[in-house]
Amino acid sequence: MRKIRVLLAKPGLDGHDRGAKVLARCFRDAGFEVIYTGCHQTSEQIAAIAIQEDVDLVGLSCLSGAHKYLFPEVARLLQERDAEDIIVIGGGIIPEQDMPALYEAGLKAIFTPGTKLDAIVEWINTNVKPEA
Amino acid sequence: MEELSKRVLAGDIRAASRLIRNLEDQIPDTYVAIKELFTATGNSHIVGITGAPGAGKSTLIDELIAAYRKKEKTVGVLAVDPTSPFTGGAILGDRIRMLRHAEDSGVFVRSLATRGSMGGLSKAVGEAIHVVEASGKEKVIVETCGVGQQEVDIINHAHTVVVVLVPGMGDDVQAIKAGLMEIADIFVINKADRDGANKLYQELLNIASLSRNGDTASSEQWTIPVMKVESIAEPLKFAESVNLLCDKIEEHYQYLVKSKLLSNRLRRKTTAELNEALWGSILQPILQELNDGGEMESMVEKLVNKEIDPYTLAEQVAQRYVKK
Numbered sequence: 001m002r003k004i005r006v007l008l009a010k011p012g013l014d015g016h017d018r019g020a021k022v023l024a025r026c027f028r029d030a031g032f033e034v035i036y037t038g039c040h041q042t043s044e045q046i047a048a049i050a051i052q053e054d055v056d057l058v059g060l061s062c063l064s065g066a067h068k069y070l071f072p073e074v075a076r077l078l079q080e081r082d083a084e085d086i087i088v089i090g091g092g093i094i095p096e097q098d099m100p101a102l103y104e105a106g107l108k109a110i111f112t113p114g115t116k117l118d119a120i121v122e123w124i125n126t127n128v129k130p131e132a
Numbered sequence: 133m134e135e136l137s138k139r140v141l142a143g144d145i146r147a148a149s150r151l152i153r154n155l156e157d158q159i160p161d162t163y164v165a166i167k168e169l170f171t172a173t174g175n176s177h178i179v180g181i182t183g184a185p186g187a188g189k190s191t192l193i194d195e196l197i198a199a200y201r202k203k204e205k206t207v208g209v210l211a212v213d214p215t216s217p218f219t220g221g222a223i224l225g226d227r228i229r230m231l232r233h234a235e236d237s238g239v240f241v242r243s244l245a246t247r248g249s250m251g252g253l254s255k256a257v258g259e260a261i262h263v264v265e266a267s268g269k270e271k272v273i274v275e276t277c278g279v280g281q282q283e284v285d286i287i288n289h290a291h292t293v294v295v296v297l298v299p300g301m302g303d304d305v306q307a308i309k310a311g312l313m314e315i316a317d318i319f320v321i322n323k324a325d326r327d328g329a330n331k332l333y334q335e336l337l338n339i340a341s342l343s344r345n346g347d348t349a350s351s352e353q354w355t356i357p358v359m360k361v362e363s364i365a366e367p368l369k370f371a372e373s374v375n376l377l378c379d380k381i382e383e384h385y386q387y388l389v390k391s392k393l394l395s396n397r398l399r400r401k402t403t404a405e406l407n408e409a410l411w412g413s414i415l416q417p418i419l420q421e422l423n424d425g426g427e428m429e430s431m432v433e434k435l436v437n438k439e440i441d442p443y444t445l446a447e448q449v450a451q452r453y454v455k456k
């Protein structure tokens with residue numbers, strides 16, 4: 001039986017990872033293995049870690065507004081390294097008008113503040129099916 | 133599957149990580165790939181780093197990686213954290229401390245959850261070490277969480293065991309003595325800036341002088357060194373003391389090589405592996421069949437009703453399955 005592995009990262013300059021920690025615990029309680037990496041990672045670090053850890057999913061969170069550049073960059077780096085099967089999702093304060101570009105860049109879901117944690121877990125359980 | 137092992141041998145990180153995952157997830161036939169890697173293993177120096185949660189192991193390993201990289205050694209790290217017994221999930225947070233090495237192709241870090249195996253070590257860890265070795269890493273560092281007797285099984289995997297302690301844990305030292313003291317090749321007092329560091333230093337020196345690690349048959353003995361690692365608040369001193377630790381770990385490896393203890397440890401390690409393999413290839417299929425056929429259940433029923441004893445039952449099963 002495959003266990004779902006998730007990388008949680010918080011690129012960008014804002015330094016609060018309380019939200020990410022809550023999410024990490026929620027994912028653990030949902031039975032996932034969560035690679036938790038704190039704050040301030042570069043996109044290169046995130047892509048490298050995702051590959052080293054063989055995760056199914058990368059969850060990015062960003063409150064500083066840098067999502068426009070950072071999220072697509074992670075997706076692009078994974079594609080460049082033949083790892084486009086790793087799903088990238090994002091969360092944070094993301095204006096409606098930024099979303100099409102993020103989906104275009106390869107993100108599979110975007111969760112804005114106020115999303116119920118259960119809904120995120122459910123999305124993962126529905127959409128992330130690690131191959132045997 | 134063969135494909136995967138070839139890629140691992142070529143140094144493909146994704147393949148190595150996937151193979152480790154196949155081991156963790158117990159995907160059938162994973163051992164086929166492991167077989168193919170076997171001859172490429174056994175050349176790396178395996179360093180176990182163990183101690184209580186929060187002792188500063190990951191922080192130490194981050195600096196140790198830097199020290200090895202200065203010596204142009206390639207490094208693999210397997211960082212083990214506990215699985216939640218309630219949900220089967222886990223938070224694996226060791227990488228937070230090692231971020232700066234993420235992009236270095238000479239460094240491979242992989243987090244593992246214990247997945248409910250006893251001994252604090254992930255069941256897959258022994259084989260995961262083989263995968264990292266086969267991918268060409270010269271030093272393999274295994275970080276294990278937990279304290280006490282349970283940690284003892286790390287010696288089945290590591291050549292050099294570093295036990296990390298922190299001043300001010302009080303009674304814990306007593307508890308730890310029993311198990312960890314017997315497996316330590318090197319003691320590290322981490323966060324040596326804290327109160328009680330000197331007291332702990334004296335205590336450990338006493339223990340170290342008593343417990344002679346190694347086999348008595350060998351003429352050379354290894355006296356367990358007690359190393360202080362300075363606070364990370366003083367980065368230069370910290371790096372300097374970790375460099376000394378790195379040298380000491382190397383010294384221990386050289387000692388193992390010279391004293392023939394290395395081959396003893398290899399024997400111990402391979403014996404454990406063979407035991408596991410035998411268990412997997414002989415007992416596992418039998419248990420599976422008994423379970424699938426419902427026979428296990430009916431045997432348990434008989435036992436509960438005291439119709440028969442477990443020894444006689446086991447003999448009967450053995451007679452059916454085991455041909456001499």
Ligand SMILES: Nc1nc2c(ncn2[C@@H]2O[C@H](COP(=O)(O)OP(=O)(O)O)[C@@H](O)[C@H]2O)c(=O)[nH]1
Pocket residue numbers: 183184185186187188189190191192226229322323324325361362363364365
């Ligand atoms: N005061 C002090 N704190 C340290 C030192 N080394 C690590 N820490 C802190 O101790 C905490 C746990 O460190 P970590 O390396 O994750 O411990 P681990 O659980 O043993 O891997 C972190 O907050 C570190 O910043 C040290 O030398 N001095």
Ligand SMILES: [Mg+2]
Pocket residue numbers: 189190191225226275
């Ligand atoms: Mg740690």
